[in-house]
Structure formats: C-alpha cells, structure tokens
Amino acid sequence: MADLINDSPEMIRPSEWLGQCIKHLQAGARVLDMACGSGRHSRFMAEINHPVLAVDRNTLALAGLSGLPGIETREMDLEGAVWPLAGETFAGVVVTNYLWRPRFAELLALLAPGGVLIYETFMLGNEAYGKPSNPDFLLRPQELRELIQAAGLRELAFVEGYVDQPKPAMRQAICARRE
Numbered sequence: 001m002a003d004l005i006n007d008s009p010e011m012i013r014p015s016e017w018l019g020q021c022i023k024h025l026q027a028g029a030r031v032l033d034m035a036c037g038s039g040r041h042s043r044f045m046a047e048i049n050h051p052v053l054a055v056d057r058n059t060l061a062l063a064g065l066s067g068l069p070g071i072e073t074r075e076m077d078l079e080g081a082v083w084p085l086a087g088e089t090f091a092g093v094v095v096t097n098y099l100w101r102p103r104f105a106e107l108l109a110l111l112a113p114g115g116v117l118i119y120e121t122f123m124l125g126n127e128a129y130g131k132p133s134n135p136d137f138l139l140r141p142q143e144l145r146e147l148i149q150a151a152g153l154r155e156l157a158f159v160e161g162y163v164d165q166p167k168p169a170m171r172q173a174i175c176a177r178r179e
Contacts, residue, residue: 014040014041015041015096015120016165017118017120017159017173017175018044018096018120020157020175021116021156024116024156024175024177025050025091025092026091026114027049028050028051029090029092029116030052030053030091030092031050031051031052031090031091031092031094032052032053032092032110033045033094034055034078034094034095035056035097036054036056036061036062036065037058037061037097038061038064039062039065041096042065045070045094046069046071049070050070053073054072055073055084056075057075057078058075062075078100079102079103083103083106085106089111089112089115090110090112090115091116092115092117093107093110093111093115093116094118094119095107095117095118095119096120097122099137099139104147105151108147108148108178111153111178112178113178114177114178115178116175116176116177117174117175117176117178119144119174120171120172120174121171121172121173122137122138122139122171123138123140123160124139124141125162126138126169126171129167138170139160143172144158144160145174153176153178154176154178155176156177158173158175159171159172160172160173
C-alpha cells in the first residue's frame with residue numbers, strides 16, 4: 001500500500017482499516033466517501049481505480065479534491081432535515097472518524113446489492129485520550145456490529161478497542177456486505 005501514497009504534503013496515508021478492507025470491493029466499484037474531510041481516502045481509492053463521490057459540508061476541504069481524476073465532490077449537510085443522498089446507491093460506502101446516529105439507516109440504504117460498508121470511528125473510552133469525548137459521538141461496545149446485524153448485512157471483519165497508531169485512541173471498525 002505504501003507505493004500508492006504520494007509524497008506530497010497533501011497526501012496522508014489512508015487508515016490501516018481501509019487498507020485491509022478495500023479488497024472486499026469489486027474492482028472499479030463506485031464508492032461514497034462520507035464526511036470525507038481532506039479526502040485522504042478519496043485520493044487513495046481513486047488512485048486504485050475506484051470512482052469516488054466525496055461528500056462533506058466543508059467546502060475548503062472539498063476544494064483540495066476538486067478536479068482530481070476519479071473524484072466527484074459535493075458539498076452536503078449530512079445532518080440536516082433532508083437526506084441529500086436519498087435514492088442513490090453505491091458499491092461501497094466508506095466512513096471514517098464520523099458518527100451521526102440519526103442517519104445510520106439512510107447510510108446503510110445507500111449500499112447496492114453486494115455493496116460493502118467500511119466504517120471506522122471512535123468509541124467510548126476515547127475521552128481518556130482526547131477528542132471526540134462527547135458520548136453522542138462515541139460508539140458503544142459492539143454498536144456497529146449490532147447495527148449491521150439488525151440491517152441484515154453480513155459481517156466480514158470487526159475490531160474494537162485501544163489503538164496507538166496514528167495516536168492513542170479507542171476505536172471500533174467494521175466491514176460488512178449487503179447480500
């Protein structure tokens with residue numbers, strides 16, 4: 001994976017979890033990078049030939065992705081009264097360092113049949129290491145596993161607990177497929 005990483009300062013290594021789970025996506029599958037921030041995962045996926053829709057409410061972050069091959073950007077409020085992705089489907093949905101429980105059902109509905117969810121964020125206990133520390137933005141133990149099981153997705157991989165890279169944190173991550 002290291003050979004895919006550009007040496008430019010804008011390019012930050014993708015998460016190890018995404019690197020492990022990307023193999024579950026069909027080659028060339030269209031992927032949503034939800035709440036993409038600066039777009040490190042969008043860039044990585046586009047470099048390995050996955051067309052990407054990168055969405056975020058931060059227009060400055062999206063500007064750094066504008067015009068890059070294989071990446072479409074859209075400014076969206078993912079927490080507003082209207083779900084801006086209604087009716088769309090993707091072969092893959094990637095979410096990292098973001099949690100908005102009121103839209104979790106709509107998020108899962110974005111997965112096309114055979115689609116893969118790659119989700120990774122902070123969990124309870126992270127308050128000991130810094131932000132986020134608000135329990136509204138921290139997963140409960142086993143929460144992602146319970147949510148995907150209730151939605152009928154098949155778990156491909158799951159981890160939770162303490163990590164020390166890139167910095168100490170409590171994390172939870174899942175990779176799941178819609179059959």
